[in-house]
Amino acid sequence: AQKITQTQPGMFVQEKEAVTLDCTYDTSDPSYGLFWYKQPSSGEMIFLIYQGSYDQQNATEGRYSLNFQKARKSANLVISASQLGDSAMYFCAAEGSWGKFQFGAGTQVVVTP
Amino acid sequence: GAVVSQHPSRVICKSGTSVKIECRSLDFQATTMFWYRQFPKQSLMLMATSNEGSKATYEQGVEKDKFLINHASLTLSTLTVTSAHPEDSSFYICSASKGQVGTEAFFGQGTRLTVV
Numbered sequence: 001a002q003k004i005t006q007t008q009p010g011m012f013v014q015e016k017e018a019v020t021l022d023c024t025y026d027t028s029d030p031s032y033g034l035f036w037y038k039q040p041s042s043g044e045m046i047f048l049i050y051q052g053s054y055d056q057q058n059a060t061e062g063r064y065s066l067n068f069q070k071a072r073k074s075a076n077l078v079i080s081a082s083q084l085g086d087s088a089m090y091f092c093a094a095e096g097s098w099g100k101f102q103f104g105a106g107t108q109v110v111v112t113p
Numbered sequence: 114g115a116v117v118s119q120h121p122s123r124v125i126c127k128s129g130t131s132v133k134i135e136c137r138s139l140d141f142q143a144t145t146m147f148w149y150r151q152f153p154k155q156s157l158m159l160m161a162t163s164n165e166g167s168k169a170t171y172e173q174g175v176e177k178d179k180f181l182i183n184h185a186s187l188t189l190s191t192l193t194v195t196s197a198h199p200e201d202s203s204f205y206i207c208s209a210s211k212g213q214v215g216t217e218a219f220f221g222q223g224t225r226l227t228v229v
Contacts, residue, residue, distance in 0.1 A: 035217065035218075037220075042222075043204055043206070043222065043223040043225070044220065044222050044223065045157075045206065045208075045220035045223075047217040047218075047219075050217060091156065091157070095218075099145055099147065099208070099209070099210030099218055100147060100159065100162065101147070101157075101159070101208070101218055102159070103156045103157045103158075104156060105155070105156050106155075106156050108154075
């Protein structure tokens with residue numbers, strides 16, 4: 001079983017600034033995948049970024065980067081140059097058995113002008 | 114990217130009636146799909162794993178007779194909320210994976226169920 005912890009229920013960030021969303025995980029699986037999803041108010045789940053446990057480098061996808069610290073079991077998401085459209089709920093998730101995800105509690109991000 | 118379509122997006126039903134939600138993988142075959150439930154401002158909680166051609170696997174605390182899951186084909190899974198009550202009102206969302214480790218799960222648009 002896996003457990004995902006997101007300790008920040010909500011964050012305000014000013015437009016064009018960077019923001020870091022915390023995520024720690026607990027798993028006994030030797031190999032695992034960590035994901036970040038964005039959920040705007042419409043409810044859809046938008047895939048942002050993926051980090052494999054054996055990946056040597058931190059994942060990056062455009063303005064999103066993942067600060068993966070395996071020894072600390074953390075996988076923080078960094079959003080650079082925040083935009084108003086980044087306002088949403090952000091979920092960290094771990095993939096267990098094939099396709100089965102365990103989600104953290106989420107962090108509500110509000111980007112202000 | 115792969116698309117998962119969920120229908121309906123919103124439904125309002127009377128207490129005591131049943132509601133069926135469909136989840137379709139449009140451009141890939143999904144032998145396994147997943148159903149989640151999400152209360153307002155909370156996380157997604159896995160309800161069950163839908164297996165094509167066999168019985169669904171339910172998470173602890175989820176009533177299988179309340180939430181009927183059918184996965185009759187490689188592209189369609191349905192969730193039926195039987196004898197719905199106001200406490201069943203929630204956001205239900207399905208997902209499917211292409212089956213490769215480390216690949217993203219593709220989510221449907223979600224269904225907002227309101228039981229009155």
